[in-house]
Amino acid sequence: MKILAIDTSNRPLSVAVLDDDHLLAQTTITTHRKHAEFLMPIIEDLVNKSDLKPSDLDRVVVAAGPGSYTGIRMAVTAAKTIAATLGIQLTMVSSLLTLCLNVSQPDVLVNPIFDGRNQNMFTGLYQIGDDGNPIELIEDQHINLDQWLELLEPYNQRVMIIGDTDAFEEGMRQALGDRLIVADKLADLPDAARLGLYGRQVDPVTNVDAVVPRYLRLTKAEADWKKLHPNEDTHNYVEKI
Amino acid sequence: MTRDLILSFESSCDETSVAVIENGDTILSNIVATQIKSHQRFGGVVPEVASRHHIEQITGCIKDALKQAKVSYDDLTAVAVTYGPGLVGALLIGVTAAKAVAWAHHLPLIPVNHLAGHIYAAHLVEPIEFPAMALVVSGGHTELVYMPEENKFEIIGETRDDAAGEAYDKIGRVLGINYPAGKPVDEMAHRGHNTFDFPRAMDTDDNFDFSFSGLKSAFINTVHHADQIHEELNKADLAASFQQAVVDVLSDKTVRALHEYPVKQLILAGGVAANRGLRDRLTADMEQFPNTKLELVPLSLCGDNAAMIGAAGEMLYQHGVRADATLNADPGLEFDWIKEPVK
């Protein structure tokens, strides 16, 4: 199976092309946030360098969020359009889980973090299973640091934080003390090769056209609206004319 | 003659649209998914919400457009896409999807200016004859564009503040009309009379620029003042007076531009081009220009749609305009200003 894997959830961009479990080509960039300009040329380049044509691809694997709204939309728009236009499979993977693929120790809990500003984070809790794949212990969510620490309380293992950890390290160390481990800098970056390898085993979506990013957060306008209209059906807001 | 088929994309604001256009002048399909209902909750377009809706709709629209046009990817000549001006997050969905399709099927990619699209909606009715002039009026734009020849767009005047459509939405709110207010205010105006003498800003200035913020403020002040003294104003008269001021300025400036730049065709385009008051007035004013044909873009093509992008895309394709995979959204994209006026 020829796989194209894409992650532009945050500042780093990572794209890879795999043939089953063989990596054919990969690019990871952290110096620019020009995903709009870079993503398609990099996909084109990697598929070329893999001696493949677009129509040779069998599946697109995308890190679908959470993350920067523009970032996850870029990856998901490219991924779902490529899958839809070529009539191939699309597999969605959590962008937080994607970071956990960089960790192999089974004896620590893995706590991937994206900065959601103002001491808010996109985060979840994982443990590496016997097959080497992350198992979700606490589901991905948008939450502030204090509430997250409450959710972590029942767990007394060591916790490895990974990702955009700078803004949260101190607060987490106060709560977890010596049990806190900070991942190395390379592990903070998504690795599209590992994303593709993992996504190879995950079922593809059944309806590519319906795919949207995992924002895990309503827009402010929608959240305010929902407070005032808690029972409204939100499904028919877009009409074909 | 070979048949050019362009698959075109438009996502600059709150419409996701994909079309298939044959030879630049025939619509084989024009799928438009509008988000108006969604943004009505908030009284105007919320950019992040718009971006989220675009990504929900985009591939479904592509499928529908090809199906309705009864063509496959192998039949296509090129892919065209709006890359500006507009909301950056919204534009990016169309641009990314268009690039992905172009790459996947080895098709050339044509970058299209949204305003060129609005103007080329006229080409779907009748071929544009040059030199031509276009008055483009919408929620985001109010511009007079001179086209000395094909693929030359030169701004000779534009709004210095609010776009005309924006002014309609703002005074609509004061009249208790939800966005988009253009059509209801137009209808209301036809039931009223021009009894308030609202200012016509810059109408006599020696340029082709517009300004609508003074008119908007005068309108709002009039209503607020009446509220304070508990006086009930006739809403239809308010709407009629507002519309009269807008239409006067738009048509006066256009008429003066036509005196200075004689053209074969005047095109009225953009969302506000659907305004009946403006269409009637320009039609009447054009009687003094027997050598200039007036082309009113049909109501169905005034709003944002991908058919117009395909029409402009075909013209650009013929002129060799291409983009590569680095194409980015350009939210502030503009035509050049005219360099030397022809006198």
Ligand SMILES: [Zn+2]
């Ligand atoms: Zn428009």
